[in-house]
Amino acid sequence: HGFQLWINMPAKLKMSKPEYIYINAKQMKVHKDTEKKIKIIAGKFNDVVGPVKGHNVEPVYFDVELEKDKLFNFNLSSTHNSFVYLIKGEIKIGDKNHEKVNGSTLIILAKGERLKVKGITKSKFLLISGKPIGEPIARGGPFVMNTKEEILKAIEDYQSGNFVQK
Secondary structure (H helix, E strand, C coil), X not given: CCCCCCCCCXXXXXXXXXXXXXXXXXXXXXXXXXXXXXXXXXXXXXXXXXXXXXXXXXXXXXXXXXXXXXXXXXXXXCCCEEEEEEEEXXXXXXXCCCCCEECCEEEEECCCCEEEEEECCCEEEEEEEECCCCCCCEEECCEEECCHHHHHHHHHHHHHCCCCCC
16 A cells, blocks of 8 residues: 655645655654554654654654554644544544444544554554644645635646746
């Protein structure tokens, strides 16, 4: 599997030159113990810090492989929006009963600080979290702006070859 994370920028930074960060296997920071293997792409797990740093939304991006009947515990910032994308296996999030979570599933997390994930089977998932920018969102094709008018202007600029000239 390959995954891309596109981070929305605040309006004042929207027309900045895009930054594409390719992380190869040698750059990947990893925490591994008998219960789990975590590739830390952004953020920090224990003393391991991922290669993506200094972003305005303070992202956390972990690729987690969790063994059957083992736990992944992590403290999230209560100011961040967070989700888990289950790639394979079956997991249980938190202590409350909920529907079975297995296969390819997106789980949007309630705001809180303590995340607890149990591997019902051997599982693989992404944990992604970031500080919201608190601005309106308009989408059109690959563009994310703040208004429909800005989307139309971005499409026009792209088609005319004038998109992001900085």
